[in-house]
Amino acid sequence: MVEVIEVRSVSKTYQQPKRFPGVLGALKSLVTPEYTEVKAVADVSFGIRKGEAVGYLGPNGAGKSTMIKMMTGILVPTSGSVSVLGCTPHERRMEIARRIGVVFGQRSQLWWDLPVADSFELHRRIYDIPAARYADNLRRFAELLELEPFLDRAVRQLSLGQRMRAEIVMALLHDPQILFLDEPTIGLDVVAKDAVRRFLAEVNRERGITIILTTHDLQDIETICPRLIMVDHARLVFDGELGRLRSALGSARRLTLEFTTDPGPLPLTTAVLTADDGLLKHYRIERDDVSLVDVLTEVGPGREIKDIALEEPNIEEVIRTFYQRRNTAVPA
Amino acid sequence: MRQLRIALRLVLMQIRSQMEYRGAFWIDRIAQIITYSSSLAVIWLLVDRFTELAGWRWPDLLLLYSFHVLGYATGAAISFTQMRDLEERVRLGTFDSLLTKPISPWLYIVFSGFNIGYAGHILLGIALMVWALWIAPVDWSLLTIAYFIASLLSAAMVTAAFLTMIGLTALIWVRSNHLYSIFFGFWELTRYPLDIFPVGIQGVMLTIVPLAFTSSVPVAVVLGKQVPLLGDWAPALALLAGPFFVLLAVLCWREAVNRYQGAGG
Amino acid sequence: MSAYLAFAQSGFLTQLAYRNEVWANLFGKLVQVFARVAIWTAIYGGAGVIGGVSLEEMVTYALLGGAVTGAARYETVVGGIGHALRTGDVAVWLLKPVHFPLYVIASEVGRALYRFTFLVVPTVIFVALFYGMLPPASFFHGAMFVAYWVLALAIFFLIAALFGLVAFWLLTSFSLEWLMQALLNLLAGQLIPFWFFPEPLGAIARQLPFAWIVYYPSAVWLGRLSPEECLAQFGIGLGWAAALAFGVWLLWRRASGRVVVQGG
Numbered sequence: 001m002v003e004v005i006e007v008r009s010v011s012k013t014y015q016q017p018k019r020f021p022g023v024l025g026a027l028k029s030l031v032t033p034e035y036t037e038v039k040a041v042a043d044v045s046f047g048i049r050k051g052e053a054v055g056y057l058g059p060n061g062a063g064k065s066t067m068i069k070m071m072t073g074i075l076v077p078t079s080g081s082v083s084v085l086g087c088t089p090h091e092r093r094m095e096i097a098r099r100i101g102v103v104f105g106q107r108s109q110l111w112w113d114l115p116v117a118d119s120f121e122l123h124r125r126i127y128d129i130p131a132a133r134y135a136d137n138l139r140r141f142a143e144l145l146e147l148e149p150f151l152d153r154a155v156r157q158l159s160l161g162q163r164m165r166a167e168i169v170m171a172l173l174h175d176p177q178i179l180f181l182d183e184p185t186i187g188l189d190v191v192a193k194d195a196v197r198r199f200l201a202e203v204n205r206e207r208g209i210t211i212i213l214t215t216h217d218l219q220d221i222e223t224i225c226p227r228l229i230m231v232d233h234a235r236l237v238f239d240g241e242l243g244r245l246r247s248a249l250g251s252a253r254r255l256t257l258e259f260t261t262d263p264g265p266l267p268l269t270t271a272v273l274t275a276d277d278g279l280l281k282h283y284r285i286e287r288d289d290v291s292l293v294d295v296l297t298e299v300g301p302g303r304e305i306k307d308i309a310l311e312e313p314n315i316e317e318v319i320r321t322f323y324q325r326r327n328t329a330v331p332a
Numbered sequence: 333m334r335q336l337r338i339a340l341r342l343v344l345m346q347i348r349s350q351m352e353y354r355g356a357f358w359i360d361r362i363a364q365i366i367t368y369s370s371s372l373a374v375i376w377l378l379v380d381r382f383t384e385l386a387g388w389r390w391p392d393l394l395l396l397y398s399f400h401v402l403g404y405a406t407g408a409a410i411s412f413t414q415m416r417d418l419e420e421r422v423r424l425g426t427f428d429s430l431l432t433k434p435i436s437p438w439l440y441i442v443f444s445g446f447n448i449g450y451a452g453h454i455l456l457g458i459a460l461m462v463w464a465l466w467i468a469p470v471d472w473s474l475l476t477i478a479y480f481i482a483s484l485l486s487a488a489m490v491t492a493a494f495l496t497m498i499g500l501t502a503l504i505w506v507r508s509n510h511l512y513s514i515f516f517g518f519w520e521l522t523r524y525p526l527d528i529f530p531v532g533i534q535g536v537m538l539t540i541v542p543l544a545f546t547s548s549v550p551v552a553v554v555l556g557k558q559v560p561l562l563g564d565w566a567p568a569l570a571l572l573a574g575p576f577f578v579l580l581a582v583l584c585w586r587e588a589v590n591r592y593q594g595a596g597g
Numbered sequence: 598m599s600a601y602l603a604f605a606q607s608g609f610l611t612q613l614a615y616r617n618e619v620w621a622n623l624f625g626k627l628v629q630v631f632a633r634v635a636i637w638t639a640i641y642g643g644a645g646v647i648g649g650v651s652l653e654e655m656v657t658y659a660l661l662g663g664a665v666t667g668a669a670r671y672e673t674v675v676g677g678i679g680h681a682l683r684t685g686d687v688a689v690w691l692l693k694p695v696h697f698p699l700y701v702i703a704s705e706v707g708r709a710l711y712r713f714t715f716l717v718v719p720t721v722i723f724v725a726l727f728y729g730m731l732p733p734a735s736f737f738h739g740a741m742f743v744a745y746w747v748l749a750l751a752i753f754f755l756i757a758a759l760f761g762l763v764a765f766w767l768l769t770s771f772s773l774e775w776l777m778q779a780l781l782n783l784l785a786g787q788l789i790p791f792w793f794f795p796e797p798l799g800a801i802a803r804q805l806p807f808a809w810i811v812y813y814p815s816a817v818w819l820g821r822l823s824p825e826e827c828l829a830q831f832g833i834g835l836g837w838a839a840a841l842a843f844g845v846w847l848l849w850r851r852a853s854g855r856v857v858v859q860g861g
Contacts, residue, residue: 074431074592097434107425113349122345125338126435154352180432356769363772363779370779374788378640381793382647386639510618517625521632528639533631 004178004210005048005071010080012041012066040066042234043080050177053204053211055225057218059323063234064214068182071212072102085177098127101171105183108163109170110155116166117151120173127174134173141169145199161192168196172203179203181213185220197223218319230322237326246318247288255283255295258307266303270295279306335439342443350448361452368456371523372397386527391468392555393525398460400522400547403484405453407491407546414445415499419508427503427592438585470554479567483550486574490545493574493581500581503588515541522547527560534560545573600695601703608707619715626667626720633659633788634728650792654819657731660721661815662787665749667720668713670705671757671777677701678761679770682852691853698762698849702754709750734820741827745814748834752809755841762848765855786812792821806837 015035041063048054058064069075070082073089073096082089089096110119124134142148145165150158158166164184171179184200185193201224204211213220221228221242228245230238238245255271262278270290271283285295292310299305350357375397379390388396418441421427430437470476498515502508518541526534526548537544538561550570552559559566637655645651678701681687690697721730733739760777764770781787784807791799791812802808813834817827 069428072432074428093431094434097432100432102429102432104425104429107429109426109429111345111349113352114345118345118348122338122341125341126433128334356767356771359767359769360772360775363775367775367779367782370782374782377789377794378636380795381789382640385636507618510621513625514621514628517628517632520629524632524636529635530631533628533635 002050003047004050004085005046005212006081006083007047007067007071008045008081008083009043010041010045010067010070010077010082011039011043012063012070012075013078014038014040039234041070041077041231044231044234044236045080046229046236046239048210048212050210051204051208052227053201053225054213054227054229055221056212056214056229056231057221057319058231062231064231065182067231068180068212068214072100072180073097098174099177101174101176101179103164103167103171103179103181103184105164105181105186108155108167110163110166112156113154115152115154116147116158119155119166120151120170123170123173129174133175137173137175138169141172144202145169145195159192161188161195164188164192164196165199168199172209176209178210178212181211183215184213185215185217193217193219200224230319232323232326238322242318245322252284252286252317252321254311255285255292256307256309256311257281257283257299257305260304260306263303266299268295268298270298335436338435339439339443342440343446346444346446347448357449360449361455364449364452365456368401368453372460375523386525387557388525388527391464392551392557394460395464395468395470395555396525396547396551397523398457398464399484399487399551401453402457402461403487403546404491404519404522405450405457406484406488407493408495409447409450410442411492411495411499413447413449414441415496416509416512417445418499419502419506422502422506431589431592437589468555471556476554479571480550480554483553483570486571487546487550489574489578490542493577494542496581497584500585500588503592515543518543524548525552525557527558531561538562542573542577545570549573601699604700604703605707605710608704609711610707622712623716623719626663626716627723629667630660630663630720630724633662634724636788638728648792650790653729653731655790656728657819658790658815660724660728660730661818662811663717663721664713664746664814665753665810666781666785666787667717669709669750669753670712671753671760671781672774673708674701674705674754674757675761675764675774675777676770678758679764679773682762682765682856683768683770685856687853687856691856696849697853698758698845701761702758705754706750731819733818737824738817738820738827741831742814742818744831745809745817745834748831748838749810749814751838752806752834752841755838755845756806758845759841759848762845762852765852780807781810784808785810786815790816806834806841809834809837 014037016038044063044067056064056067066075070077071084071089073084073093076090084096085099087096110116111122120138123129124131129137142151145168147162147166147169150162150166155163155166168181168184179200181200185196188196197220200211200213203209204224211224213224215221226241228238228240228242229236230245254274257280259279259281265273265276266281267273268283270287271285273281274284275282283295292308296305296308372394375393376390378385379393383389385393418427421430421441427437430440433440494515498511499508501511518537521529521533521537522543526537526544529537534544538549549559549562549566553567553570562569634656637652637659641647641652641655678698681690681697687697690700733742757777760773761770764773767773784802784805786802786808787810791802791808793799794802803812809830813822813830816822822830
């Protein structure tokens, strides 16, 4: 397999003017402006192979957008090197542009007052897409995302979900090898989110298009991306499969036991009691080698259990645990 | 060729977008014509009372005003609103999206924002110019006609280049719009002959804010009047100013796009 | 009342926060004032007095001309009110114990005070150092100028608010901003004082509310109005302000009523 993206010890630093509060502060920045250096990306390296789908994840201000912008040729790294499809993006911006698709979730590239079809037609001209291939792609993608009903409506009359679907289809019309998506599901309702996710997963699987997406919504990752890259405070903190992250952390499972009669406080060694509602007791099983049988054995016979619920950790919890542990281990 | 076809397509799309609001569009044009007429009326009131302004009489001042409106409108149609909104594009990140397209961002911005709103200026400018040419004391020959048209083009080029250079600072400093208040401060002066201003202002308007070339220099040449500071160089410089500042703007634009950092985050 | 003071204060402070804007505005203002003085110097040529008015008086008039129009901007008031009404954003304001046009005006007054302090006064002083400037004709005229200045600011913003409200029915505030400029150009006396207008144009212009924005304050400073006239014209100006305020109140009620009925 070929690496389509190679990022080697990349850093990006911004200069930002300092602002001071109050009248005196404003006067101060008027006379002697000061700048602070903001490190958005610090020494990040990774490689992405053809056909992969990668989720790029991190809290606000962790440098996700900056990384996408460096990979798409918008920004130049302060140090390190980025290589996309064998080129340095900002040096061969035009050439790279023809071979990638980019969707920025909150910044529409559609013409607000004109029908969607007009924006598509303009896209065809800008990317020099052969007529037959354009028609074929449009038909297929439009069908998958059900665009036909609103292709001839002005963009300003569309819902956010419809707009995002159109946006994604447009980014794919020129058969890009890599598709970059910055927060593609932000602000969408559940149905629209689901449609977008299934579509992206399918495009990745069927067409072998490499997908890199940043997101806040972990469901996106679970549906689309087998691989996860996590950044925090500008640094790369995890790169691997979601499953590996989960097992590496051994995230806690949640166990709820419902008794027929209240056994009183019931501390256990195999699980931690987190909440006690009398008949209902909530536990956290922190160790991976503890099984449900172990816990029930410890509870012992003689206490009649009416119902048992065991929940596997969901992705949000996995990631929250991850960041919490990091922050306690390495003070920022 | 391909670029040209895309530019044309962008302009047509922009016109169709604007025509979605055609009622407001024409009301706005009428309002602009009224406002420009009111500025001209101020000049008329001045010469009505004082007969002349530094040797310029009503026909001269009318020609100057019409030239100022036409040259400015032609240049601004391909620069002003587009470049003023560049600040917003940078802030919202839509400029970033443009950089991911296989097209010159300048071409896209300028033609997708091609401002047909200047139709009002152009209608008024042409009408005033016809009136002015009717009454102004110009010895017309093929040469003066050619010179007049060429200097009008040069004026539009200076306007567009200068407005572009102001706007592109947004790529480096994020905020740029306040600089337009300096531009329009000087721009208002181009309705008057350069002669009336102190030497300092004259010097500025012939160099770092080269707006004298958009009206009073070429019009003085056509009317056979002396141009302060430039003297005999005025006719040639009025024609060269356009290409020179366009070239400068192109270089600045390239440099700014290369140094572009995004809005941060 | 204290809420509106807070709006004005925050308008003032936000202006302070932007360094480059301050310098750019200062520079732009300076050019304008220089130009206005230059125009009058050119017109007077060598003549000391034209029509009973000296060059010195005209230079002073030109410097004072920006005292209100150089500090106050109508765009945000016309555009702000027009926009809020058309988009229905105004609905949010209807829930607050704040009168929306007054809110817009208050924050704009803050900005105007800022511009007056940091732009107008420095530029006037700077240009006066070059060309000279006459003091007020008397202590009384000086004091009246201050009162006229406050009245001018009020009339200016009330007219702007009225235009902003009309924008609601016209569906475009852009054209009203331009019309406001056209009226200020001609009828405020910004560049040419009405005593140089041909009659009956001058007489008509003296009666319209725009005259109180530039013409009357400057004429009072120069002592071209007797003390009795000063007071009388001030009274008429107050009358205009009251009429305009009533107009704003009336149109606002109708416009906001429409927004509520249409559901934004």
